[in-house]
Amino acid sequence: MADSHDISKTVRKYIIVFVALLVGTAITVGMYYVHLPSVAMTVMVAVFIASVKAFLVAGYFMHLIDERKMIYGILGSTAFFFVGLMFLTIWAMHDFPAHTFLGSHVP
Amino acid sequence: MDIPYTVAPRQDTGLYNAKVGIWLFLASEVMLFGALFSSYILLRVGAEPGMWPHGLLNIPIGTFNTAVLITSSVTVVLSWAALKTHNFGRFRAIQSITLLCALGFLGIKTYEYNEKFTHYEVWFADGRPSVTGHIDGAGRFWTLNTLADKKIESITMHPDRFHYRIPSGEQAKLAKSGTVPEHPEPIKIATSEIKRLSAFVPAHSTYFAVYFTLTFLHALHVFGGALVIGYLWGPGASMWKTDPDRFTNRIEVSGLFWHFVDLVWIFLFPVLYLL
Numbered sequence: 480m481a482d483s484h485d486i487s488k489t490v491r492k493y494i495i496v497f498v499a500l501l502v503g504t505a506i507t508v509g510m511y512y513v514h515l516p517s518v519a520m521t522v523m524v525a526v527f528i529a530s531v532k533a534f535l536v537a538g539y540f541m542h543l544i545d546e547r548k549m550i551y552g553i554l555g556s557t558a559f560f561f562v563g564l565m566f567l568t569i570w571a572m573h574d575f576p577a578h579t580f581l582g583s584h585v586p
Numbered sequence: 587m588d589i590p591y592t593v594a595p596r597q598d599t600g601l602y603n604a605k606v607g608i609w610l611f612l613a614s615e616v617m618l619f620g621a622l623f624s625s626y627i628l629l630r631v632g633a634e635p636g637m638w639p640h641g642l643l644n645i646p647i648g649t650f651n652t653a654v655l656i657t658s659s660v661t662v663v664l665s666w667a668a669l670k671t672h673n674f675g676r677f678r679a680i681q682s683i684t685l686l687c688a689l690g691f692l693g694i695k696t697y698e699y700n701e702k703f704t705h706y707e708v709w710f711a712d713g714r715p716s717v718t719g720h721i722d723g724a725g726r727f728w729t730l731n732t733l734a735d736k737k738i739e740s741i742t743m744h745p746d747r748f749h750y751r752i753p754s755g756e757q758a759k760l761a762k763s764g765t766v767p768e769h770p771e772p773i774k775i776a777t778s779e780i781k782r783l784s785a786f787v788p789a790h791s792t793y794f795a796v797y798f799t800l801t802f803l804h805a806l807h808v809f810g811g812a813l814v815i816g817y818l819w820g821p822g823a824s825m826w827k828t829d830p831d832r833f834t835n836r837i838e839v840s841g842l843f844w845h846f847v848d849l850v851w852i853f854l855f856p857v858l859y860l861l
Contacts, residue, residue: 490691
């Protein structure tokens with residue numbers, strides 16, 4: 480049986496992460512209503528907050544902070560291909576499909 | 587026949603087999619959503635300046651749904667912790683909250699979808715700017731063909747306060763200035779004046795095609811995860827009596843999937859609702 484003291488400490492950690500996730504969500508939404516000076520800054524702040532939240536979920540809820548090497552190996556190769564995928568997008572920077580929003584164009 | 591390594595870790599990986607399996611599966615899921623996200627980036631950056639819509643989604647509802655999903659994520663991990671202390675009753679109680687959250691999330695998403703299916707945009711034949719809003723008596727998915735089929739000669743539209751092409755910052759300034767009425771007067775539009783009529787469905791625009799593709803795929807994941815969690819909460823829970831360690835591992839594996847679903851939403855919400 481797991482040590483009940485350890486578990487209660489872990490549960491406390493989960494609750495703290497839960498509150499942090501809610502606060503992160505509130506900040507992201509608040510930022511939308513405050514309207515930062517530039518779109519680039521808004522995107523950067525929103526992606527940063529989302530990344531912190533993702534780290535909290537993956538690190539604590541999914542226990543990635545304290546996992547076996549095997550899992551890190553799987554995730555490392557996933558990250559490699561994911562970054563490659565995103566690089567392909569950046570690579571296509573000068574070859575974007577134009578007029579991709581067709582809302583006002585009647586086919 | 588006993589399946590090996592359902593509880594005891596393999597010597598080479600240091601993990602029980604199901605855990606390696608779920609992480610490999612999640613790796614493939616990262617690539618699936620990654621491909622869709624990169625497509626979104628290409629389409630968004632390629633859109634003409636000022637064309638990408640703003641303020642079309644209900645932010646308070648989206649925020650509430652985000653909180654619901656975050657709550658379900660913490661209850662999943664707390665239910666696993668309850669099993670680690672051999673408290674099956676607590677596990678069941680907490681996991682029932684997870685199931686309620688999953689149903690709540692899907693219910694709210696359905697409500698949001700339905701709102702979009704009855705929200706329209708009208709493009710005019712004479713080239714004047716299009717109007718968005720609700721049409722008196724209109725059902726879901728109406729098009730110009732629906733008006734022709736129903737022999738409707740004119741429609742009454744209740745326009746939205748702002749068109750989606752006005753950036754959100756400008757919308758806020760206009761709202762503050764008080765120059766735009768909160769509920770603009772309804773307008774009567776003859777069918778002959780309409781060039782195109784579309785509800786906010788995937789065919790409406792690239793934005794909604796992206797929105798529905800990403801959120802529906804995510805909702806399918808929520809549904810699938812809820813099915814597994816529901817099975818382990820109900821009939822599958824009998825394993826607790828015969829093999830509690832294996833059952834605890836099953837809860838951990840289903841929880842890992844659930845957290846991934848939460849993770850995807852953490853990025854989807856700001857990208858689709860706020861940016």
